[in-house]
Amino acid sequence: MSDVVSYRREDEVGLIVVDNPPVNALGHAVRQGLLEALDEGLADPSAKALVIMGGGRTFPAGADIREFGQTPKSPSLPDVIDAIETSSKPVIAAVHGTALGGGMEITLGCDYRLALDSAKMGLPEVNLGLLPGAGGTQRLPRLIGARAALEAIVEGKPMKAARLAEMGIIDEVVSGDLEREAIAYARKLVAEDAPRRPVSALSVAAEDADVFAEFEAAIARKKRGYLAPFHCIKAVKAATEMDFAAGMARERELFVELLNSPQSAAQRHVFFAEREAAKVPGLAKDTPQREIRRVAVIGAGTMGGGIAMNFLSAGIPVTMLEMKAEALDRGVSVMRRNYEASARKGRLTTEQVEANMGRLWTTLDYADLAEADLIIEAVFENMDVKKTVFGELDRVAKSGAILATNTSTLDVDEIADATSRPTDVLGMHFFSPANVMKLLEVVRGAQTADDALATVMALARRISKVGVAVGVCYGFVGNRMLHKRQTQAVALVNEGATPSQVDRVLYDFGLPMGPFAMADLAGLDVGWRIREGLRETDPANAPARNWMDALAEAGRFGQKTGAGVFEYGDGGRTPEPSETTAAEIDAYRAQQGITPRDVSDEEIRERCLYVMINEGAKILEEGIAARPLDIDIVWIYGYGFPPYRGGPMFWADQVGLGLVCDRIRTFHGETGDPDWQVAPLLEKLAGEGKGFADL
DSSP states (O other): OOSSEEEEEETTEEEEEEOOTTTTOOOHHHHHHHHHHHHHHHHOTTOSEEEEEESTTOSOOSOOGGGTTSOOOSSOHHHHHHHHHTOSSOEEEEEOSEEETHHHHHHHHSSEEEEETTOEEEOGGGGGTOOOTTTHHHHHHHHHOHHHHHHHHHHOOOEEHHHHHHHTSOSEEEOSOHHHHHHHHHHHHHHTTOOOOOGGGSOOOOOOTTHHHHHHHHHTTTTTTOSHHHHHHHHHHHHHHSOHHHHHHHHHHHHHHHHTSHHHHHHHHHHHHHHHHTSOTTSOTTOOOOOOOOEEEEOOSHHHHHHHHHHHHTTOOEEEEOSSHHHHHHHHHHHHHHHHHHHHTTSSOHHHHHHHHHTEEEESOGGGGTTOSEEEEOOOSOHHHHHHHHHHHHHHSOTTOEEEEOOSSSOHHHHHTTSSOGGGEEEEEEOSSTTTOOEEEEEOOTTOOHHHHHHHHHHHHHTTOEEEEEOOSTTTTHHHHHHHHHHHHHHHHHHTOOHHHHHHHHHHHTOSSOHHHHHHHHOHHHHHHHHHHHHHHOGGGSOOOOHHHHHHHTTOOBGGGTBSSSBOGGGOOOOBOOHHHHHHHHHHHHHHTOOOOOOOHHHHHHHHHHHHHHHHHHHHHHTSSSSHHHHHHHHHHHHOOOGGGTOHHHHHHHHOHHHHHHHHHHHHHHHOOGGGSOOHHHHHHHHTTOOGGGO
């Protein structure tokens, strides 16, 4: 008998229990064990019905994705589900925890489905660049119709038991002891001589013939660039046009195509990388953590308010400090409006809005921060201002409080030196809008204590962020690479491209917007002030003035002023080419003696992306990022790098580091720009025929 699947009988009900901690993943041993237990149950003359359930905390939560890419081992999951569906006795799935992917597909192979009221089910394979490959795209439409199946499969989100019952997926929702309730339900079915109900024998209910074209059009923008959602649509459509056997063959064909695609490889990389990013190399798993019961935020502006909302939403009280009552009142009102907007969209209840706002205290006095366990500074991006703030925090904060700066570029070690407790200081770089963006760069200073770092990394998960530990340098990981890309984007325009062309190329690559639209969204004044600061403090390394500075000095700050690199008519957000910007570019070219040339889309793509890869290699060499996957996660969750490309370092491996290295050498030879000096790590890996994944 299997070590991970057991069979026993309770009177006339046979119980098949999967016990493969932690999540009962459907690896080879579980699949084999399910077949053996099923055979035992079918051979047991006293068992009139069979129940499949999970031991521990969940029903089988899904396939073991570590097996993807390996030589398949028999029995396959479709074979197991087929055996369940064609059994001679009724089979009931009893679900608790989360039945996802292959776990849900097992339930669809059963005759009846029962679930605890706390259970969730879903088919999230699309998030791994795949589709349900064990009959999910063929059985679910037969059970609930094509349109509802499309929504469930293409969105890939888990659904609660009550919703599953409304849809007709779950037959019975129960509470309390699942095993007891499942046995009682099975006995009831036996007593009623309930028939077997194979889902594959059902036909798909007739719907509007345009349902598939309409659904594809509805997701076209949101799922732009992805393969899997559109393959899911093709598979569900097959369920409406073919018999079950032919539909299964079509599902398998589409699944294999996706499994072997670069996109699925990239999305599976992201899945694992996100989990690995939470594990900081060199930081022991059992590192003690400090208790965070109350947080303080300094600054009630857009960033400070967004940061505070993360903690309020997680049930953590926040004290917010400002210097003027008007700024404090304005910030609090913006926070309330944001919460109320979420409530109007159905994401929060009115009660939750009030509970969140009820956890907020405001003050104009630093002394009121004395009891905070974590204090986050979110003031103007100026070193002198931040050092003044941290001097005040050093005076009022209690012993053991963590002092964090939200700086996006400045030296965390220099900020820490403004205190007498640098071991308690680190960076918490949130991304705007801070209450929405998932990334949190956790910046470890030279003296940051291990327990402070461990506390904030765990806190990131608590407030629903993806925390990535990085080191101290100008711009850390994300902005350091971004600034190199932005420099190339401006240079390409100087040489003859237009801002619209540059933005289109990177948008077509899969980014949510191009560098100039992004600059307008962030505010041209932000980058301008950073550059002006560098020109004052470090003129040798400061960028030369260009037409972007001229736009900012003219008050064209982007979307917030209705004009930046682009025009935004009538308060809209759609960027339109600007004659003013074109004139500034022409004037700059004339001043610099530049004769504009035709710039190809390919050159734009290579220069904007390869400079990031080169800088990423330097970041790895310097130890600012511990692993390539950390860089990938920063860029996916902080800057919208398309998950189906896996992040810049993963994508570089797919392109081939030899090719990337050759092009970087070419650009260095053409321009002499030190940014195109090949990073030694990149050159070494390319020369050895290796990739970043080999580090």
